[in-house]
Amino acid sequence: MNKAALPGDLWIASDIHLGAAVPQTSRAFYDFLACARTQARALILCGDIFDAWIGDDHALRNPPAWLDQALRELRQTAQAIPVWLICGNRDFLMGAALAQALGARLVAAPVRLDTDAGPILLAHGDEYCTDDTAYQRFRRVVHTPWIQTVFLALPLALRRAVADWARQRSRQARRGKPMQIMDVNAGAVAQALRSADCNVMIHGHTHRPAVHELDLDGRAARRYVLPDWEFDHAQPPRGGWISVSAAQGVQLHPWPPLQPGTSVCCSADTRT
């Protein structure tokens, strides 16, 4: 179990799925980053920041325009406040070179995080979708170190083709799966909380934002699910984040704020 501590007001987001095809989502996220830079003590991005990640070299050598801007925004944020990155099932190949280039910290998940609101177990969440055995098999394969080494040694164009194929296969596979198995398994969540000696979990991945009250061996526990971000195709657009603070505890927020200019943030034109 990875452990860490992060005092102060934390902002947590995941599942932005940044890519070439989501300019509106990217812009909404960059407005969020601008607010985080002035209002958060630290920012944790909890996986699937990118829609697919095929290696740090892709980003650092000659990034396409959309990625160059994403990296600039993340780097600017990491210059203002600590930025912690957790890998998701789309961007599990994010590595130390990217973190260093951004001035961010790559954190292995799940991580038991000591915060001003108490200990919190943070994860992307795909690891708890244990009913989805086909996905867990896929996950074991692509998390195998030697397979990752072979993949990362491939020419960029071939890596992109493999990723596109994997995305296509995943979309097809999902169509044949009952929704229920693509959510976290209650037993897996309970076991993770027990192992971490924690009563609060925050994760993303499922795109089912909610606060779940749990009974963990007779103790009250909570599972917070981070929203996914989609401002290009979804109606209504959706985004959101979680704040962690001594004053308000753990809170789920929509993005943009319901009333711009409210306590947590800024009007949309605050980007610097």
Ligand code: LP5
């Ligand atoms: O991602 P999403 O939301 O569609 O569905 C996920 C699960 N699918 C995935 C697969 C990713 O989308 C693939 C993108 C990764 C790109 C970068 C790396 C490319 C290869 C790296 C090699 C080291 O995560 C989906 C879950 C769903 O969440 C809900 O939890 O159900 O799981 C699947 O669909 C998996 C399928 O059931 C079986 C496998 C299909 C993919 C086969 C391609 C194999 C390529 C391996 C190369 C070594």
Ligand code: MN
């Ligand atoms: Mn995910």
